[in-house]
Amino acid sequence: MTDRLSVIFAALADPTRRAILARLAEGEATVTELAEPFDISLPAISRHLKVLENAGLISRSRSAQWRSSRLEAEPLREATAWMERYRRFWDDNFARLDAHLKRMQEDQ
Numbered sequence: 001m002t003d004r005l006s007v008i009f010a011a012l013a014d015p016t017r018r019a020i021l022a023r024l025a026e027g028e029a030t031v032t033e034l035a036e037p038f039d040i041s042l043p044a045i046s047r048h049l050k051v052l053e054n055a056g057l058i059s060r061s062r063s064a065q066w067r068s069s070r071l072e073a074e075p076l077r078e079a080t081a082w083m084e085r086y087r088r089f090w091d092d093n094f095a096r097l098d099a100h101l102k103r104m105q106e107d108q
Contacts (some may be wrong), residue, residue, distance in 0.1 A: 011055035024071035
């Protein structure tokens with residue numbers, strides 16, 4: 001069984017899916033609206049939406065014949081929390097490098 005974070009990152013690995021999420025950050029949209037900027041078929045967009053839905057990154061609702069999608073931010077929060085510790089690691093390393101370079105300049 002794949003863990004939830006792996007499913008989230010796998011969904012985010014595709015640039016089309018990231019673009020769809022960026023669009024959904026602006027508000028709900030139908031499959032047709034989401035497909036507009038892409039040169040791919042509606043069934044291909046639907047497959048991307050299914051991956052995003054399975055990762056919990058979007059939810060989908062049906063109203064009459066329209067099916068809209070909405071961004072769900074909680075999985076992004078989980079991914080960000082996981083990455084945060086690595087950001088702190090790099091920030092600390094860059095701070096140490098900066099201090100080292102300043103000492104080297106002062107010694108010259």
